[in-house]
Amino acid sequence: MSTPRRGVSSRQAPIAPPLGKWRIGLMFFMIAVAMTLLLGRVTLLQVIDRPFLQSQGDARTLRHEAIPAHRGMITDRNGEPLAISTPVVTLWANPQDLPDDGIQRVMLAQALGLSVDEFAARVERYREREFMYLRRQMTPDDAQRILDLRTPGVYAQHEYKRYYPAGEVAAQLLGVTNVDDSGQEGVELAYQAYLAGHPGQRRVIKDRRGRLVRDLGVVTSARPGGELTLSIDQRLQYMAYRELRSAVAEHEADGGSLVMMDARTGEVLAMANQPSYNPNNRAGLDPRGLRNQAIVDVFEPGSVTKPLAMAAILESGHFDRDVVVDTSPGWMRIDQYTIRDIRNYGELDLAGILEKSSNIGMSRLVLELSDTAVWDKYNALGLGQAPGTGFPGEASGSLPTPVRWSRSERAALSYGYGLSASALQLASAYTALANQGQRLPPSLLRLAEPPPGIPAIEPRVANDLLRILETSVGAGSGGRRARVEGYRVGGKTGTVRKTGSSGYAENAYRSVFVGIAPISDPRIVTVVMIDHPKAGDFYGGAVAAPVFSSVTGNALRLLDVPPDQDTQ
Template sequence: MFILLAIGLASAILIGRITLLQVIDRPFLQSQGDARTLRHETIPAHRGMITDRNGEPLAISTPVVTLWANPQELPEDAIQRVMLAQALGMSLSDFEARVARFSEHEFMYLRRQMTPAAAQQVLNLRTPGVYPQREYKRYYPAGEVAAQLLGVTNVDDVGQEGLELSYQPYLAGRPGQRRVIKDRRGRLVRELGVINEAQPGGELTLAIDQRIQYMAYRELRAAVAENEADGGVLVMMDARTGEVLAMANLPSYNPNNRAGLDPRGLRNQALVDVFEPGSVMKPLAMAAVLESGVVDRNAVVDTSPGWMRLDQFTIRDFRNYGELDLAGILEHSSNVGMSRLALRLSDTAIWEKYNQLGLGQAPGTGFPGESTGSLPAPVRWSRSERATLSYGYGLSVSAVQLASAYGASQ
């Protein structure tokens, strides 16, 4: 009877315990178990491709693998550590120093953005505490040829410069999420399903023609070398549509390998930098002269003696060209001839023409840091200011603004 009573009492206690665990405490225990094994993993979104007008890729994303580790799980065995360091391309001392720096943490990067093949060689060592993370890395087939235009992304695939930065929300896409079960070492046990599918980024098509871009860069590099210049800019546009077919800058850099990068090469000088254009403005000022109707197309201007005084300033030509027709003024780039014509017009005629051509206004490309240039408003202008504006001084423009202005005058 004593034995039966003991067995019955033990059975009652066991049934009570099972009831407590499976019924009363079940929600709490299940939530605690899930918190230790159930994980929500991010599914990286594929960044959208950038192509030229013909569909040729200018920027693409390739799959890579980032290796990370839990320092507290890494083996103490010296041989395993040596093999892991060698597979990662690190010296043992650097590896040990890095592990020591993160010894109090449960996460550290071992190496970012490895090729899948190289990462698999490390994973094949089956070192405890080493885990992979799938990511994407940006690759630029054109290299330095279109570097400033396209810009770059950082190690987290976020746009930092150029069009990559301007169109970051459009190109980035939306990461997804999946539910998985992992063991206490963080290893995947089972995938429970996708919560949200990753939404790939949008594709961006440029007006750039890659073939023309290569030729433009080649010719610009040759011109810079021939003239022993510090740098240069080349912009090619379709005068009928205003589309930019090529935009090259020097100095440049290789966006696929930024080691030893010269910061000067990051700037897209065609859109960001401005300069005082000088005599290249004379054809545009001549357009204002012809449109005004004040000066006859066959008019002749006397530029003798090759200089003139205005408001205590002296305006000079290279030499005395004597009498010049309108074409001759442009052919000889006569400052005196343009000044005499400008003074025949209304005070604002040339300014209005420049403003009509978009000078002093943002080009509207959406490129980060694009410059508006400077076109001072015609408030109490002196005669000398009106004259200098006609031959390209007293204002500043970017290369794109200048090319666009010439295209508009076609």
């Protein structure tokens, strides 16, 4: 038996087969595919989809916030502010971010002036949303006290709020803006496009909760609205409003209007209305106070149109200033209608007809003219036409077309019935008497220079009527209470029956006075209308004329108009 050789095992271990080349290739192939897919995805995201992804990211972080622009200021003719925009802060919250902590909610509710239950109910109502107002248009100091609480989810938005320093004195003329500072009434609405500012834009980065991370700067600067200069004089406006309000209260009237116009330019120096309201605090306001009655309301003017009809009479060539008319017996029948004077005045010249306000005298003269003579004159004086001020809702009044007019209709037109006009229209018509026959269209804006007048009355006739109007306020006349110490004035009273559901009311009147001062060199035309005085007196000479006297006297002195040289 042989022995095994040293170093050689009697049993050899199996040798493992080598890794196949195909497996190595497969591994490298899979790695290459993975790298290719990864590089393709990176290329897709970084090159092809980059603009889209960047825009989506910016939409979640990069924002454009509006920069509020303040509304243009409105001033009177002397630069005194009538409407200004002041900075305010609006607080808002994201209900989903408000803390659940009861103490923080109680503190926030108390700071807002709400009960805890009220605040909880509001949050619950908006809990599915991301925005709710907490309080709008707060003063910056009040808003900061709430922001100092550092309540999560509470944010500030800077805005502007309109403020009216004159308050109720010029409320209907100026109008108001809404909570978003857009004009809703009056001049604010008429010049909305001019007064409104143009907001700017600021680029900012915010987190997902809307908190500011970084301010990237202004993209577009805010542009403030234009400044508007009105024709009114704030001093005259305050004085006119005070006197009108006093007269309405004294006579227990339903309301009233006053218009004072520059006789040389047509600019409205004062425009007051009663009732009024405070535009800075509109809680509980009387809706009647919103109306600018002097422009948007019309009424039958009555006897204040007699001087205008008298212009047609004098221009006709049928009569001269010295003509005498027999008004006896104080009444007359026309087309089954009875026209009356207060009493039998007998024979009257033209000055006497206006001084006594004789309906009989006017009717007998007008019926001798052509059918359209008075209508043509009223039309030339702007009655029945929109004044053209641009004020929202301005009334054009009514001047019926003279088609198949009866004699009674022609007569009624001569003493101010059968037509309607606003206080502003009457003031504009009377500028023709004060301005050598040239009617001036009314303007609510200050004018750089007087506009060209509109020929309406022959100059000689206008001058004659101006002197006749002076006698209508002389001692013993119905308009004597319109006289102003130190100045020669002229004007005409009117007492107009109001219409009701069944015709003219028995005991409801409008008291009217239209006057010019000073007669030697007319400077202002003023219209006063008191609606339905109920405290006894109701005649224009007793109710409206004293208001004219007080307002005109103060206005002439404020405007430094020297007293007439030949003061009576």
